[in-house]
Amino acid sequence: MDRRSFVKAAGVAGIAGLAGCTGGPSEGGEATTTEESGGEETTTTEQTTGGSDAAANIGMVYALGGLGDKSFNDAAKRGIEQAKTEFGITYEEAQPSASEEFPQFQRRFAQSTNPNYDLVSCIGFAQKSALKETAPNFPDQNFMLVDDELPELDNVASYLFREEQGSFQIGHLAGLLTTQEFAAGAAETTPDEKRVGFVGGVDAPLIRKFQAGFEAGVKHADEEITVDVAYSGSFSDSAKGKEIATSMYDKGADIIYHAAGATGLGVFQAASDNGKFAVGVDSDQSKTEPKYADVILASMVKRVETAVFTSVENVVDDDFNGGTSTTLGLEEDGVAAVYGDELGSEIPQDVKDKLETSRESIIAGDIEVPTTTE
Amino acid sequence: MSADGRGKAVLRRLASASAMERILISFAALVLATLIGAVIVLVSGRVATCQTAATTLFGVGFCYDPLDVYLVLFNGALGQPFLLDSPGLFNPDWNPLSFGLAFTLKETTLLIFTGLSVAVAFRAGLFNIGTQGQLVLGGLATALFAVFVAPLLPGGVVGGLILIPLAVLVGAVVGGLYGAIPGALKAYSDANEVITTIMLNFIAAGIAKVLVSEFFRNPDSQVIETAPIPDWGTILPIAFPKGSDFSILALGFGLALVVGVWYLLERTSLGYDLRTSGEQPEAAEYGGVDAKRTTVVSMFLSGALGGIGGAIWVLMVIGNWLTDVPSLGFDGITVSILAGNNPFGIVPAALLFGTLKSGSLAVQFQTGVPKQLVGVLRGLIILFVAMPEFFRMLGTRFTTTQGREAVATDGGEPLSGGDDE
Numbered sequence: 001m002d003r004r005s006f007v008k009a010a011g012v013a014g015i016a017g018l019a020g021c022t023g024g025p026s027e028g029g030e031a032t033t034t035e036e037s038g039g040e041e042t043t044t045t046e047q048t049t050g051g052s053d054a055a056a057n058i059g060m061v062y063a064l065g066g067l068g069d070k071s072f073n074d075a076a077k078r079g080i081e082q083a084k085t086e087f088g089i090t091y092e093e094a095q096p097s098a099s100e101e102f103p104q105f106q107r108r109f110a111q112s113t114n115p116n117y118d119l120v121s122c123i124g125f126a127q128k129s130a131l132k133e134t135a136p137n138f139p140d141q142n143f144m145l146v147d148d149e150l151p152e153l154d155n156v157a158s159y160l161f162r163e164e165q166g167s168f169q170i171g172h173l174a175g176l177l178t179t180q181e182f183a184a185g186a187a188e189t190t191p192d193e194k195r196v197g198f199v200g201g202v203d204a205p206l207i208r209k210f211q212a213g214f215e216a217g218v219k220h221a222d223e224e225i226t227v228d229v230a231y232s233g234s235f236s237d238s239a240k241g242k243e244i245a246t247s248m249y250d251k252g253a254d255i256i257y258h259a260a261g262a263t264g265l266g267v268f269q270a271a272s273d274n275g276k277f278a279v280g281v282d283s284d285q286s287k288t289e290p291k292y293a294d295v296i297l298a299s300m301v302k303r304v305e306t307a308v309f310t311s312v313e314n315v316v317d318d319d320f321n322g323g324t325s326t327t328l329g330l331e332e333d334g335v336a337a338v339y340g341d342e343l344g345s346e347i348p349q350d351v352k353d354k355l356e357t358s359r360e361s362i363i364a365g366d367i368e369v370p371t372t373t374e
Numbered sequence: 375m376s377a378d379g380r381g382k383a384v385l386r387r388l389a390s391a392s393a394m395e396r397i398l399i400s401f402a403a404l405v406l407a408t409l410i411g412a413v414i415v416l417v418s419g420r421v422a423t424c425q426t427a428a429t430t431l432f433g434v435g436f437c438y439d440p441l442d443v444y445l446v447l448f449n450g451a452l453g454q455p456f457l458l459d460s461p462g463l464f465n466p467d468w469n470p471l472s473f474g475l476a477f478t479l480k481e482t483t484l485l486i487f488t489g490l491s492v493a494v495a496f497r498a499g500l501f502n503i504g505t506q507g508q509l510v511l512g513g514l515a516t517a518l519f520a521v522f523v524a525p526l527l528p529g530g531v532v533g534g535l536i537l538i539p540l541a542v543l544v545g546a547v548v549g550g551l552y553g554a555i556p557g558a559l560k561a562y563s564d565a566n567e568v569i570t571t572i573m574l575n576f577i578a579a580g581i582a583k584v585l586v587s588e589f590f591r592n593p594d595s596q597v598i599e600t601a602p603i604p605d606w607g608t609i610l611p612i613a614f615p616k617g618s619d620f621s622i623l624a625l626g627f628g629l630a631l632v633v634g635v636w637y638l639l640e641r642t643s644l645g646y647d648l649r650t651s652g653e654q655p656e657a658a659e660y661g662g663v664d665a666k667r668t669t670v671v672s673m674f675l676s677g678a679l680g681g682i683g684g685a686i687w688v689l690m691v692i693g694n695w696l697t698d699v700p701s702l703g704f705d706g707i708t709v710s711i712l713a714g715n716n717p718f719g720i721v722p723a724a725l726l727f728g729t730l731k732s733g734s735l736a737v738q739f740q741t742g743v744p745k746q747l748v749g750v751l752r753g754l755i756i757l758f759v760a761m762p763e764f765f766r767m768l769g770t771r772f773t774t775t776q777g778r779e780a781v782a783t784d785g786g787e788p789l790s791g792g793d794d795e
Contacts, residue, residue, distance in 0.1 A: 064698075094738065095745055099597075099698040100691060101735065103617065107473060108739050125596040126698075133617055148596060203587060204596040233583070 055316050056118040058083075058091040059109030061102065063124030065235050066095045069262045070288040071281060072235075072304060076123045076146070078283075079308030087316045090115075102130035110138040119144060119315045121308055125206055131156065142320050144311040146304055147206060149325040157314070158325040159307035163206070164213030164369045165362050166300040166335030167257070170279050171196075171217020172358050173298055173337060174255040175225050176351045177277075184346035185294030187277045193252035197228040199244050199267050201235040201260035205372070210259035210281070210300070212370045220358065220367070228253055232263045241266025249274040255297060257281070268292035277343075286340035293342040302335050303328065331363045388762060389769030396714070399762045407758035411751040412440035418747055438743050443751070450736020451478045451729040474732060476611070476618035479625055480691065482721075482728035486628035487683030488706025489713060489720040490635050491676045495567075496715040497639055498672035499652030504556060504571030505680040506703025507578030512549030512681025513688045514582045517695035518590060519544040520603040520688075529606050537607045542685045549681015550674040552578065557673025561666035567673070575703075583697050592694070599696035609690040619691045627686075629721065631679070636717040638675075648672050680706075711767070712760045730755060 060080055062073045073095075080091050094105040106127070109120045120141060122131050125148040135143050135153045142155055149158035174196045181191045198214050200207040211229060218225050228248050232240040241263035245256050249270060256271065257279040258264035264281060271278035272295050280286065280299035289296065306328060314320050328334020337355065339347055361367045391399065419438035449456050453474035457465045488505050495502035520541045527533040556574060559565040583598060592601045609621040639645040650658035651668045659665050683702060688695055709727055713719030734748040 092739075097745065098700050099696060100619075100700060103619070104473075104477060104735055105739070107617070108735075111473070128596070129599075129602075137617055202598065204598070206596050 054090040055087045056089040056312065057115045058089055058312060058315075059105075059112075059117040059120040060091055060093040061105045061109065061120065061122050061127065062093065062095045063235075064096065064099070064126060065261045066097075067093075069236075070285065071261050071264065071283050072302075073123060074288065075283050075302070075304040076121070076308050079305030080121070080312065082305060083309050083312040083316075087312065089312060089316065092117075099126055099130070102127045103134050106130060106134040106143070107137075110134065110141040110143075118142065119312065119320070121311065122146070123304070123308075125204070142315060142322060144307075146307050151323060151325050154323040156323070157311055157321045159311065160325055160327045161302050161307075161334050162327060162329030162369075163209045163259075163300070163302060163335060164216075164371050165330045166302065166337055167210045167213030167259070168217035168220070168362060168367070168369045169330070169337035169355055169359060170257050170298060170300045171214040171219075172221050173217075173347075173351065173355055174214075174257060174279065175218040175221025176354060177297070177347075178225060178254050179222055180348075182348070184297075184343045185340075187254075187271065187275050187295045187297075189254040189277070190252060193254065194222065194225040195228065195251065195253045196225060197245070197248035197253040197256035198230070199241060199248075199256060199258040199260050199264070200229070200231040201263055202233060203231040207231070207259050208373050209371050210257075212373045214257055215373065216370055217358075232260055235261030235263055237263050238266035238269070242270045245270035245278070246274065249276045255279065257300070259300075265289070268295065271295040284338050284341065286342060286344075290341075293340060295343075296340045297343055297347070298337055298339045300335065301338050303333065306332075306334055329363075330359055385765060385769035388766040391766065396763070396766070400712075400759050403758040403762060404755060407755040408444060410758075411754045412444070414750060414754075415440040415443055415743070415747065438741065438747075443737055443741055443743055443748075446737050446740050447733035447748075447751070448729065449733075450474055450740065451733035471614050473615060473618050474736065476614045476620040477735070478725075478728045478732040480618075480620035480728070481731045482724045483620070483625045483628050484683055484687055484691075484702050485705055485709050485724035485727050486625075486632065486720055487679055487686060488702045489709035489724050490631060490706075490717060491679035491683065491703075492706045492710035493713065493715040493717060493720060494635060494639070494648075494679060495672055495676035496710060497652050498648045498668065498676075499655060500557070500560065500669065500672060500676070501568050502553065502556075502571055502673065502676045502680075503568055503707065504553065504574050504578075504703075505676070505683070505706050506699075506701060507571070507575035508549040508553045508677040508680030509684035509687070509703045510575075510578045510582050510699050511552050511684070512545035512677075513684025513699065514585065514600075514695050515548035515681070516541045516545035516685035517600050517603065517688045520607050521590075521601050521694070524604050524607050527607075529604065531606070534606045534608075534610075538609060538689060541607070541689060542682055545681040545685025545688070546678040547681070549684060550678030553677015553680065554670050554674040557670040557677075560673070561669040579697075579699075582695075586695065586697065597696055597698075600694045602694045603689070605693075607689070608693050609686070621690050624686050624690050631682070632717045632721060635679075639717065644671070708756055708760055711764050712756075714763050714766070726759065727756070 058080060062076065065073055067073050067077060083089050084091065096102050096105055106120060106122060109117045120143045122143060122145045124146060128145065128148040128150065131143060131145055132150060135156050139155055144157045144159065146159050149160060150156045151158060178189055178196050179191060179194055182189045196218055198211050200211060215227050218227050228251065230244045232244055234240065241258065241260055245267040248256055255277040256267055258267040259281045267278050268289060272292055277297040278295055280296050282302050282304065284299045284301055286293040286296040286299060330336065358367060362369060415438050416436050419436035451474060453468065453470060453472035454465055455468045488509060491505045492502055520537060524537060527537055556567045556570040559570050560567045586600055587598045590600050592599050609624055611618050611621050613622060614620055639649060647658065647663045647668050650661065651663055651665055655665060680703060687702065705727060709720060709723045712723035730752045734752050737743055737748045738745045
């Protein structure tokens with residue numbers, strides 16, 4: 001075949017293929033929508049109902065891992081989706097790829113007048129310093145911040161979680177199970193090794209809270225259990241996560257809890273390869289990562305969606321709580337240990353009972369969970 | 375003519391291209407990249423699902439409008455000088471001193487430093503891939519110096535005038551020393567600088583991270599960062615709005631450095647040594663150039679420019695140092711190639727990069743096009759514009775001595791080893 005006929009054939013096939021694609025706009029091609037270019041209609045990948053008649057218009061600035069992390073950002077997205085269904089709000093989203101882009105996106109949302117944003121949601125503690133500069137420049141713009149607080153700013157509502165409480169529950173569960181013979185799904189424990197592991201993302205005070213709670217929970221179950229701790233230094237390095245987890249499993253750990261965003265996917269891979277257990281974080285990862293549901297014992301869900309949803313609800317109700325910090329713990333169901341979708345039913349009832357008891361004691365204040373590691 | 379011979383002929387043609395031709399080639403490449411990008415946008419717009427068509431061609435609806443994407447890209451980078459709803463019309467509210475343009479110029483300024491850094495090494499025949507590491511450590515030194523010296527200074531404008539130049543100098547010296555390491559390794563033990571500089575990037579990032587997280591960490595912060603530099607110690611935006619992370623002073627400094635580097639390379643004996651060792655190392659040595667010293671000095675200069683880039687990033691953009699350093703050093707390599715390693719060429723090359731970076735944020739924000747697709751468009755433009763220059767550099771390096779045309783002194787006979795060897 002000579003070059004010309006190849007090019008011709010490829011061109012024809014390409015156009016035919018393009019025309020046959022199943023995607024594209026659902027309203028078909030006749031509609032002349034070109035005059036909308038530059039306006040708000042083209043700005044949406046979401047099926048918005050139009051800017052003006054919506055109950056509120058929200059700008060979302062996600063954390064660095066970006067959407068599709070099956071964890072933190074995706075949880076925030078669920079919250080805004082839920083608000084969309086319930087209140088008929090519209091939203092736009094931005095996924096910064098570096099810290100220096102945070103102020104850019106925050107400001108773009110705050111500055112925009114067409115449409116005007118009723119609330120700018122800043123997901124993740126890394127946005128704090130950017131928001132601290134941006135928010136005072138736009139006193140009429142409402143912001144919300146997840147995972148850190150800026151109580152000195154009247155136009156920022158802060159949402160914090162008691163991660164240590166949920167992590168305590170996970171630690172308690174891991175501690176109870178590592179000491180007994182337990183096999184479920186594709187994994188099993190080694191009862192003679194009293195060892196569990198913790199993999200953190202970036203070594204920050206926030207992630208230390210997870211670690212502190214986890215360690216306290218493990219000790220609550222059995223003082224003699226060793227907890228291996230390692231930080232990968234990133235929330236998006238699953239290869240590193242796998243490397244760390246594999247070495248922990250090799251040393252005899254049988255349950256690893258991760259608080260490392262997308263790095264945790266590597267922990268699950270290692271668990272699956274070694275036939276050991278892992279515990280997810282932020283979302284119920286046995287559902288978001290069904291491939292690993294046979295090794296995910298439980299997840300420490302941190303209901304970022306609750307924070308996002310509540311803040312939107314407040315804005316819709318004209319009751320924006322700027323200048324305050326809302327803390328969501330076990331009691332408010334802001335954090336919780338949920339059992340794995342596949343393995344949960346196989347966890348012995350007496351373990352579940354003990355967990356329920358410790359949960360109640362935490363809420364009642366009988367167990368003080370530390371927030372910092374020694 | 376064999377494929378090999380044809381390739382060589384093209385290389386030779388590129389190598390002998392005049393400045394005007396090179397500019398024309400770059401523009402043609404830009405147009406071609408835009409066209410190919412437009413096709414990609416259309417195809418992805420067909421694969422993606424959306425409710426309303428952004429554009430309709432030949433009775434088929436597409437989710438993304440390529441024309442709109444490119445308009446938003448360049449319009450956003452310049453701070454919306456045009457009203458897109460009615461194309462061609464100037465925006466009466468256009469204010470050049472806006473955030474959009476500030477972001478473009480901020481990127482441009484930073485890339486001028488890193489581009490110069492790579493170019494200086496290139497001219498000396500050294501491929502410095504380590505600008506990123508030099509920038510990281512230079513920036514860290516600047517931040518630490520500023521944080522620890524600031525309490526000793528009076529504050530205000532006077533304090534700023536003392537602190538900022540000193541802090542930049544510290545960044546330059548640290549970056550320069552870190553750049554001199556691979557230079558010395560190359561000069562005295564013949565270690566390939568490409569490999570050592572790449573490795574030193576990792577080492578720099580590691581050192582900086584350990585230093586900050588273990589010793590200089592801001593205790594109030596969740597992220598690994600140093601304490602903030604007081605406001606008077608940072609380079610404040612002049613004319614541009616507060617918080618725009620760009621100062622005309624830094625751009626002016628960058629442009630002054632461009633002239634300075636040009637002067638150094640073209641008009642001083644050090645520059646002459648540097649260039650000759652880059653082009654003809656044996657001839658330079660025969661001519662009395664101390665090759666080892668020149669290698670170390672040129673890497674020091676290159677590193678110092680990278681360090682200044684880091685210093686400006688710290689002082690102008692972030693206001694402290696944090697681990698999430700953007701890959702300015704690596705972009706500097708492309709900027710330098712794009713500019714043909716000419717100091718004056720760095721400015722438009724950096725501007726192109728800045729425009730694309732700033733514009734792609736606007737695209738991501740104003741159209742539904744996902745950021746990954748915008749990244750593809752950016753990459754296409756950079757690849758297309760940089761490749762002719764890249765091949766031209768290969769051409770000058772590999773084809774000048776062989777296969778030149780027969781000249782009168784050869785008796786008009788073609789030389790052996792010509793086109794069809």
